[in-house]
Amino acid sequence: MKTKKVIVGLSGGVDSAVAAYVLREQGYDVHAVFMINWHDTTGLLSGGCENDEDQKVAELVAKQLDIPFEKVDFSEIYAKKVVDYMFSEYEKGRTPNPDVLCNREIKFDVFLDKAMELNADFVATGHYCRKETITTNDKTYYRLLAGSDNNKDQSYFLCQLSQSQLEKALFPIGDVEKPEVRRIADEISLINAKKKDSQGICFVGKVDLPTFLQQQLKAQTGDIIKIPETHPQYNVSEPTGNAEIDLLKHQSRPYIYKPEDGEKVGEHDGAHFFTIGQRKGLGIGGMKQPPFVIETDTINNIIYIGEGKKHPGLFRKGLFISKEELHWIRPDLELKTGEVLETDARIRYRQPLQKAKLHMKTNAAYLIFDEKQRGITSGQFAAFYIGDELIGSGVIA
């Protein structure tokens, strides 16, 4: 049997380097490709020449592992699919997750296509997650599972992948824990064995968001309104009728504020530079407890805040996802209208899974948590798990 060819997306980091090594040890024909997806350094913190650095490191790692190395430049498509999406989401007043898009549109799309052009059987990345194959009713399905290292599980970032994308993907270090990855890297003397983990937007880096966004969204002074925790909206009783949909809508409703609901306590320079749950950057002192953003109104350019981390405006029982923005990694598990799924869900990376019920209705899915959730933010992804399998996700409305 012919050895399978795998193309590893080598980033310069330790995870993808060890992933490449593991594959090589498993007998695959391993090739490395470094993706250049971004050139601009606007708003970049910490210098800016990390990209070049990563490129060199990746090349050296490939040399150390004795595998072929090449670079590809997807920056044009990255700008179109990921960065444009970011700006348009922020413009709508939502808070996007560029890395989820980057995986769906770049690493497991154009990069995967490129790999197929090069006659690869698979692409591999250094993600901490696992893939499993099962067969039901004579059909093969790929399961996306959490990484074994509970602390590093990155399945969340892959919550928008499809079966055809998963089919071609390998996650060689998904069953390894991070310290072990470091140990392996050290054992085989990889030059990046001790390199610090990367952070920030994948390929762009750690940026100062307001600076970055000001390239396209202009700064404009607006009011910061403080909402008291006694706002009547928090104590609206649940609808008593027998229509379940009314209850779901009630439980998943976003809070809506008007300037008269509170008092002006300061000014900001652009509501879209802030997100729900945010504390830093408001510049408002003199309170007993820190203020947090509880809502942003980008149309009227107003930020609403609440005092204290337990302010009721920070918590919601549920959320909803419009039907068009729902995605099933496992199409065979897709809910039909009227069905309810007991699920474990998360609304951000590294959040411990939360017990919830997903109610599928005609136009939307309603995710109702057992415990109220802090900082439910539209534009972010809610991911649904059954056990450690990620079965679907959707954009929070």
Next chain:
RNA sequence: UGACCGAUUGUGUAAUGGUAGCACGACAGGUUUUGAUCCUGUUAGUCAAGGUUCGAAUCCUUGUCGGUCAG
């Protein structure tokens, strides 16, 4: 204009003659392949000028500014 009250880091406040603290903010690190959150550290102040006292944020005088009454 008269009377009274007040003035402490960027903000809100403690300290009634004896080491100017706290919270929030801001800044810097740390955690984190999104945005956030979170953790640690740093920062900075007695309105001004005199006086009493061994010693003044604190007591006295004057001034400046702010507020409340009176008009």
